[in-house]
Amino acid sequence: MNIKLASTLTLITLVIIFIFQNVAVVEIKFLFWSTQISRSLFIFFLLLIGIVIGWLLHIYYKDKSENKI
Numbered sequence: 140m141n142i143k144l145a146s147t148l149t150l151i152t153l154v155i156i157f158i159f160q161n162v163a164v165v166e167i168k169f170l171f172w173s174t175q176i177s178r179s180l181f182i183f184f185l186l187l188i189g190i191v192i193g194w195l196l197h198i199y200y201k202d203k204s205e206n207k208i
Contacts, residue, residue: 161179176184
C-alpha cells in the first residue's frame, strides 16, 4: 500500500469519526434570525468560510504587491 492511499484512508476515517461524534443539533442565533444545524456541518461551513476569506486576502495582497513594482 502506498503512502498516498494510506494517508487518504486515514484522513477519511478521521473525518467519518468526527462526523459521527458531532451529530448533535446546535442552534445558531444571529441578529434577528436563528437556525438549527448539526455541529459537524457548522464546523465544516466555518472552515469553508475561513478558506475562502484566506484565499481572497491572498489574492488581494498578491495583486497589491505586484502593482507596486
